[in-house]
Amino acid sequence: MVMQFMSDNAARVHPQVWAAMQAADAPDSPYDNDALSRRLDAVFSDLFGRPATVLWTATGTSANCLALAPMVQPHGGVVCHREAHIEMDEAGAPGFYLHGAKLMLAEGEGAKLTPDAIRAVIDPIRDDVHQVQPHAISITQASEYGCSFRPDEVAAIGALAQERGLRLHMDGARFANAVAFLGCTPDEACGSGAVDALSFGCVKNGGMSAEAIVFFREGMADMVRYRRKRAGHLQSKGRFLAAQVIAMVEGGLWLDNARAANAAAQELGSACGERLMYPVEANELFVKMSAAERDALRRQGFSFYDWGTDAARLVTAWSSEPAHVTALALAIAAL
Amino acid sequence: MVMQFMSDNAARVHPQVWAAMQAADAPDSPYDNDALSRRLDAVFSDLFGRPATVLWTATGTSANCLALAPMVQPHGGVVCHREAHIEMDEAGAPGFYLHGAKLMLAEGEGAKLTPDAIRAVIDPIRDDVHQVQPHAISITQASEYGCSFRPDEVAAIGALAQERGLRLHMDGARFANAVAFLGCTPDEACGSGAVDALSFGCVKNGGMSAEAIVFFREGMADMVRYRRKRAGHLQSKGRFLAAQVIAMVEGGLWLDNARAANAAAQELGSACGERLMYPVEANELFVKMSAAERDALRRQGFSFYDWGTDAARLVTAWSSEPAHVTALALAIAAL
């Protein structure tokens, strides 16, 4: 038997999501003119306590790139962390969707950007036509190393963005885990209005094939409706995507699932102690561990990714079996 | 009560597709490394009786554009019908996916291309760098007007393509309906090897969110794997797309569903008689009908699109209620 700590990507679909999809299986208007898709704006405006316009899409990559589309001209740039998903794991999708715009790579502990790190990238850029000028900033909540931005940290980046005339995007593939960890409101996790557009993840959190792009800045969604269709992401039976998203948000399933995943991560984190490379602030752990130790764990049935040569990445999910989690915690403690 | 003849896009998902998706809901490798996705090549090679490499994607638009990607350089062109879906209804997606390549519009009765129509477009192109040169041809089986290419018609276009060094793509959003109508093998419906890549539609035919891109020419799929990810179409829980496609193909559901839709279309077609603008060779009917007549039908509960000012478009689906079909046939006959 395999005990899975590979990725929340590979987890099961939550029963409430299934139920919502099946309830949506009646003829309705195609594309996003169905009743469910038309409810998304209201659902998210309610969730964030501010007006939002929301489009569904199937993947985090398309969510990120479509969110950035109205922020960045083809001749501009996006400041992001050197290890951001858009830089490392999206196969150059930003270059495609943004028609050649440039990712401008910044440093930052725990894959978190800071105003200083952003300034270190953009301040040396000469204000002339020979150099690509920054148009937007993209941060990830929680970060690629499972670290959550505190509300004031997001707000500080938002203030810098405003000062420099840049737009701010948040990749929230694990936004739920961040909010659950922070114990704040969703709006606070976005710096209370600092973010122009948020990729709100569902797939890693119990969904099947739907993410939500949440636009807080007026006008952006209007343009992205065209870009989504142009990218082949306007599914004809869109009601099944809307159903997933609504099932996640309404009733709080998104937070329940994230809390379950986070709790599992905390249990593992306690067992890891000094081995932890970053604080555990979501559902990912990066754990120093020799090859021999990783082998030992794998022989006991645990499945996970290596992280470089001297560490492991452990990811929990809403569906992580408590018994597997405890077993892994004990196994790590016993190493 | 509404009796739906709007679009096969809006139809329900077939129970066997649901069952297959639910059977896929166990942890497996993410993206397309799961057991189902890895079976697709074999399933389609078997179906077509020739080696095929197959990638799933969520939409017909992305299927068409990804299929064309290895055929057309950014500075080249794709010959297609003036009313082809890629020209009329995909929001410029070919321009996006092909990085500015040009659609070269040809004429043809019933939205079907012919070798002569293609030559009329490409022969006047000067062989110099000032004019965009054709790189590929795209045809639609069945066509936008519900007309099916006979096997020898596809083969003739394939022969022209080969003669001119062009690749041949087939948009098969309603490929099943064409094959069901033609009573030939899937391979024959592709001109027995004339087609380099086929967009094999499922969504209009009882699927939810999966189409198959079937590559018959070696090497193409290898490149498109990168392009699919880059376009944000590599879903992390890809097993749910593979499950849909396999459910459609294995056991013949795709043909059963298409036959049901086609039979409904034939019943309507018989009632339309002289009103028919094109022969009924799939599941779409284009029917001359005054505004008053359309109003009369709508008052009786039938839902469908206007087609210009003097006609209606009627689309049947696998799930068209026989009683609704008969009712509509009678209502049209009674006009």
Place this chain on the structure above:
Amino acid sequence: MVMQFMSDNAARVHPQVWAAMQAADAPDSPYDNDALSRRLDAVFSDLFGRPATVLWTATGTSANCLALAPMVQPHGGVVCHREAHIEMDEAGAPGFYLHGAKLMLAEGEGAKLTPDAIRAVIDPIRDDVHQVQPHAISITQASEYGCSFRPDEVAAIGALAQERGLRLHMDGARFANAVAFLGCTPDEACGSGAVDALSFGCVKNGGMSAEAIVFFREGMADMVRYRRKRAGHLQSKGRFLAAQVIAMVEGGLWLDNARAANAAAQELGSACGERLMYPVEANELFVKMSAAERDALRRQGFSFYDWGTDAARLVTAWSSEPAHVTALALAIAAL
């Protein structure tokens, strides 16, 4: 000896242009920070009697595409004539520069668009995300068939553009010839403010390698400065381009040269009589002429392009030898 009526492209460089270039051969700031480049705005604002911002570029193709860049989003379209240079002879450059935007082809006698012809293209476009929406209109002054838009014709197109929220570009590769023919002011030839950006041609009119992009709408040039560099069109010794443009405009060389070319065309036109396919309103003639007749002319030393199978295209230039022109006129009359 060859008597050239092939193309104004192939003509010599005017001595005043040479002189200006040589005068510019002293060290100055690179790119467009030199004294000459910085004078362009003033020179053209003066010429048009309204504020203009002007960038040089080396070719008509880049001028057209850069002028369109701030008008058209990648998911939008440009209405132009079916025989417009941007459609027929620029190798797909608009698709490249506009990142996949679509050219929407309209009809029109003499390759001239009309409000009705434009409406015939844009009115059927459904206002939904499945169809590419028009963002701009591009017209050619004088047209590809040597026909000049009257000031009120341009103004009428401008009014339509404004009504529909579209931008208006004018390809003025032979703008000088149109103005010389019309006997109006440059501003009037642009519909007195109807045009947002004009590609002002010099190369066909005695220049060597410089065209001017004249922006009448504020803000556009700011964006295009980046796009020009990004397209590799910001030459480091830009002063030599600015020198050419200024030499053409100041002192009226542009009109003198155009008048010379037009006069030659008129002389030929008079000899052609009924053979003319279009009125002669610039420096191009399209002349019905059998293959045998064309052979006869060529045997007498005249060089020109065939236009299809039954006609010839004759182009005069500022440098057309009067003796050659008269000889050709006589030869045509004698056919």
Place this chain on the structure above:
Amino acid sequence: MVMQFMSDNAARVHPQVWAAMQAADAPDSPYDNDALSRRLDAVFSDLFGRPATVLWTATGTSANCLALAPMVQPHGGVVCHREAHIEMDEAGAPGFYLHGAKLMLAEGEGAKLTPDAIRAVIDPIRDDVHQVQPHAISITQASEYGCSFRPDEVAAIGALAQERGLRLHMDGARFANAVAFLGCTPDEACGSGAVDALSFGCVKNGGMSAEAIVFFREGMADMVRYRRKRAGHLQSKGRFLAAQVIAMVEGGLWLDNARAANAAAQELGSACGERLMYPVEANELFVKMSAAERDALRRQGFSFYDWGTDAARLVTAWSSEPAHVTALALAIAAL
């Protein structure tokens, strides 16, 4: 009086180049069908001692990007130095010309890549579709810091490229200076066949507006002919560009000019001594110098760029006045 050490970009055009341009001022075929353009292949095949196909273009940026076009798919990457011109000073042109391909930044002393530095970038790239895969390498000869690759260094990079299936591009904006410094043949400076395409610079070396793209790998130029036109870089009076390039190469003007510039740089270098940040191997010097010292030099009439806060960049040109050079050398020595 200003003594210019700002940039070789800003220098004058060499009299022999002027003479060649003027000699070209007779009607000939437009674009690149003229007699001069058709000679380029032979001229460069002779220069390099191996078959070459050559296209002119106006700028170094377009030369680099067009040279890379046949080497890199839109979903691929180009390894280059973190301070390469294509990364730092071309406004994102590679992203435009390569349709979103990615620049992969490597380290290297003196802005020179090494096989180890390249491996450090490409070895960690996972061989999966989530990460952009490298398709080509681009090096600069002489480098952005005026350092020249030795023949065996280029050959070693070429061997790595071949081993990994990558193409190799050389940005030779100052190729002449490198060859003059190295005292080797042009072919040796390209690693004796290691380079697939070379951007051969003329503008910084006494030209006006022409660079040559030299393709050593068969087939590449055929594709780039279309891309050049599509980028608006196919000038209609191309003979004036061909004339410049031929004037530079035939008779050895390119080396004479480079030697003059290099000699001036050596004279300055000797005066700089310990101040030099990099060895002087072309015509650029990077010199540690306080703000006060730079002020002192400027007050004496010398013009140059700051390089960061603690250094100056000095560039010599073919036309640097010997008296100015000596004066600057003395002034630096006297600091």
